[in-house]
Amino acid sequence: MDGHLSLIFGRVGQPVLSKMPTKYRRKGTTTRGNWSEESLQNAIDAVKNGMAVMKASKNFGIPRKTLERRVKKNDCIKRNKDVHALSSGEKGETISVIASCNAEGTFLPPVAIFKGKNKKDEFEDGMPPGAAVYMSEKSAYVNTTLFLRWLEEMFIPRKPNGKVVLVLDGHASHCTSVELLELADANDVVLICLPSHTTHFLQPLC
Template sequence: MAAYKAVKEDHMPVDRAAVTFGVPKQTLRDRVLNKVNLRAKWGKDSLFTLDKEEQLVNHLESLAQVGYVVNRAKVNVLAIELAVKLGRRNSDDKLSNFWYYAFLKRWDHRLKVIKPRALSSTPAAAMTQENIDDYYSDLNAVLEKYNLKSKPHLIYNLDETGIQLRPVITKISTSKIISVTFPNTGTIAIVACVNAAGTALPPYYVFEGKHSETNDNFMNNATAGSAYTMSDSGCVNSEVFMKYLNEHFLKFVQRGSSDNTEPILLIYDGHSSHVSLDVVQWAKEHHLILFVLPPHSPHALQPLDIACFGPFKTAFHRECKLYMEKETLTKGRIITKYKIAELSGKAYLESMTPVTIQEGFRKAGISPFDANMSLLRELIQKKTCNTEISSMTMQKQR
């Protein structure tokens, strides 16, 4: 309140008052202009202080700027993450609708609720021509703003895929039938990242297990530069993603110069683990431009999905087969988690080639930039064409 009084009563400039009293400029300006509901209660029973709640609002606005669609459930997830970080909630707590609507009311001058249009359950049908045009228009604006069209080494695509071992392989010999079984290892996540110049960062593995546990034997004979971590579910969560960015991405990313402030564009999907407040703040500090793909579109707009993951899965299963065939038929082999990095690493090197990666960026229309190269655009055009043909056929039959 001291800063507010200094501005209202002593006529101190907002910027100077914000610096003098150590409060956010925008918050003070909103209070002075009566844009904040001053009757709202921020006391000991409140989830956040006003400053911390504004931090969440700023984060939501940042997500909107990169095309991330935020609904009530995602707002609650992000709020819980912040509350856990501040020690105000446990991770398994849920926020009530009362908090959500009160939060929107307090910040209705900056947050607007828009009723979404119904989306088809079919990914290709869920994306309209208008959505694709908006995506490429935004992408083009970012590429031009940061002068990245001639810098493919600064345009990255990141995604994760899962390796799920096949349960049984049966071999038939002249004397007997032999079944080779895999232990129940679940799905092991691999985070891959490539740039438009054709460079692939080493694979990053996520094994199921306690985060505090480590077992470096998982990396036996792994591809150079490979690394791993553990998560309770074996999936990439916010904590794992931040660890990946800090310890893996930052180590291998190429800026092509000694200037660490040169902007890097990172194109990726909008999974909730990828857009936490910590991630967005980290990206700003490291001059990383986050660009989120539209919903239901990664299969057709993302270079890794278009060109790389298919050949990688094929090569991986071939490596598994070759590994087992090296043993005699009478004994057989078992593939465990300790062989995953070795076998998948060989497949990774084979599939993540410069030619394949560059082809993925080309087909996605990212580099060289060409909005008409979109695979999803082709699918929609084919769908429209087929609809027109069907309509003409029906008219002729009549």
């Protein structure tokens, strides 16, 4: 018999037995060479502006592996041009990043937290459009004040209308502030805090 049986799961989660031919091409797959450099560049630009690689691959008809490779190549070229020398006092310093994305692969512009009082222009070099830098005098770790600022400046203005769920790790800065909880409630943001050190087990995006 030319073919084999494969188990497929539909939208409702019910298994369906389906006969699939040996030579099967998934619908929407772009064959090698059926895309232009212009389409590739448009896809790269879309990824740089926040679109997920998978979505850009489908929208512009570029093979996913090709798009990933070219995005990484372009990023490496830009990084080489934007290298800044660090003084001895800055070497070894770490930063924190507040990142947010959904299951579709869409992400909000990140916020980088640097230790210090005065922000330097080069801190924003290479960051995507809309990204921000927050300064913290004591440490580069996120705290309640910085997270509240992120929620107010970065998340709430970009959320869709109606209630949304925001899943957070169990860091104390995310769930111990009354002001934070009131701000979320007033803007239809439902906060769900995962237990500490369980994010990699629970995998909330899966």
